[in-house]
Amino acid sequence: MYKKMRFMSILFLFTYCTPDNVVSEIESSQQLENVLTLELSFGDEKTVSKDEFLLVNPQYIVVNYDGDIYVLDGEIENWKTKVFDKSGGEKLILGGYGQGPGEYTTPANPIVSRDGFLTVVDNIYRYNIYSPDFKFLNSVRWSNDRLFNNYLDKNNFRFRITTPYTVKVHSINDSERIISLMTGNISPEDKFPYFDVLFYENPDSLIEIARYNKKIANLFLSAPFRGDLLWDVTFDNKVIYTHSGFDIKKDRDDFYYVLNIFSLEDFSKSQIIHKYIPIEIAAEEKERYYKKKYEDTREGRIHLDILKDTKFHPSLLNLIADRNFIFVFVHQDKDAENVLVDVFDGKDMKHLSSAYFPFSPEAIKNGYAYRENKNEEGFYIIEKYKIAPAVYGK
Template identity: 40%
Template sequence: MRYSSIVIMLVLFLTGCGSDSFEIEERTVLTDVLTLELTFGADEEKLEDEFLLASPEKTVVVNDAGDIYVLDEMDLNVKVFDKNGEPKIIFGGPGQGPGEFYGATYWQTISSTGYLLVSGQNWFVVFSPNNKFIKNIRYTNNPVLNRLLEENDWRSSSLGTTYVIDDSHFLTSVTTRDNSDESLYPEHELLVYLKEDNPVEIARYQSSRILTSMGLLPVSFRGSLLFNPIHDNSAVYSHSEFDKFEENNRSFYTLNIISFDNNIKRQITCPYKPVKIPQSQKEEAKRFIPEIPGTEKLIKEIDKAEYYPPLRKLLVDRDFIFAFTNMKNDEEYILTDVLDASVGKYLVSAYFPFIPSTIKDGYAYIIGKNDEGFDVVEKYKVSPAVYGK
């Protein structure tokens, strides 16, 4: 374990249940925080053919027992391994009846309650904590989304990342579009808590796509809605474009924490150093935009951007929030702030060599490559110092 230091002020604001603030003059940044403990998925001598990873999707998820779930896009199923990489079960599959996946699968999530959700094109599949099929959810003509459209006079909507809390409670991102095309950014990004099919809007932000002659196109270097459940029936969220501010020539980003038991919201505000976007990156982004009338608005928005958004991803391990920033060191390791959501306390910052797919019970997981170039699951031990121990 090594340490480096950056001199910076950290200020914490808590709202909704009182307020407090403190300052840390010097922030210690940990290095060498991951130790590889296990790789598996490509060893033909240890695994039967059906458990070999053919084309794993990148979102590895882990339940409270340490079971590791890998969504295999080629085999179109979910392969489950125990904490030691030993095969346990395969479920899912193409079609209806014995299979539950209508077509290509894209990503998966698992909540602290153990419910697994697998995403495909226009559908979700929900599995129970004991890996049993519960139901398919189609979000074309979904009645809950239709209710949101009617209440807000929106034209269309689509679901994004979704977590299943239990059979009737979901946490999801929703993208909606205004009926009018007068706005440059006609879409909204919503964080919605679905409680027994009753949509409760948690937050609403402007989307990152603008209207051009080619339709809606994403604006490079513009932030997005990041969120993750916390095990005590709460969640952390932040929009990396809008949940930031300047004060006394210093930059801050804000994490929002909401409890679904009492709807109390808190905020944790952390300082960050803005990272300037190189002109070469802007030119690379513009290179893929066709030179036709109507796309000049998109080019203008890219040219306006000066700095990367403060955050790239949020991960949660129990009460611990990992905020992966856009700041890197000379080795290209990612500066990551770690906070304790239970007390609203900043703990430490660390340089991670990559952004894990999942961090669970002190271990980080990612899909990597072995020496032969085959996909494998990599399991890393996270240093206890990252958790303030």
């Protein structure tokens, strides 16, 4: 199960409530292998008794803490959220194509909270919220969100959502939520008018948690290697977030990624800083963008200048919280056979393990990893894998 590799990880805990930094240093000499065991697969004709639960084209998988598995499945004009129990049994179907209550036309980024509230972003105009007992609660339109629109006005921002796939909404309950999206400055003089923002909203207030300037001059030009805003919420209501293009520290020849932690209980902030090996961008990867004649426009020349100065890939690929554990997926060389995952205890601020996964899961919950795959006949299935206890430091 183990692959030997010598490395040093350093965790810094900085909390605004305390005057001094608390620094702990942890040495590890092992990385785990063979940590996933397939326990269940379902969704095809062999495992589903009702035709409406057969998987057609699964796009997203989310899982609640009861083990219920939500699969956003379908094709254009035929989207549904199919809910299975922890054993893969058919449970119920949510949503459906349309603009009525609980329906959607372009669904994206479903998220289920600790208490079971499901949120599905729908097109660029709204998001739908469902209760823990699978009832449709509300459809929130951005244009009707007073606090959000006040936030835009206060910061001289414009509503810049061009696709639902860049928006994430985590409904803590029916009145509190965490939201990330991209917005932009109204001023035409700004060289880089676009921002990734993360905020907390309740009925009385909106609190900006983080803002990152994306270094993008034009949304319709490719801007590779800029990184992404990655985040999730732990069981004890802490928002774990990082931007893989910005939250990076360098000390001489050593590189560290930064995990920011925002407590929803007292709004305190802390950090975990962990060493990683950056992956250099190959010349041929850049070359494909040099050939697109970006030099013909002002914005294109700006993008090319940034590309020429960018040496490394973004630090991370993904971030997933399971209970109070944090799974961090580190960017690896394109020829790497496995995915390197650093695992932290978000409550005690400890690095627990590093492991190689054979794939990047779409969901992790209660010690299980989930992914979409195809069976031997080429039909879609969902696979559920048990994660070895050693990954959690046990």
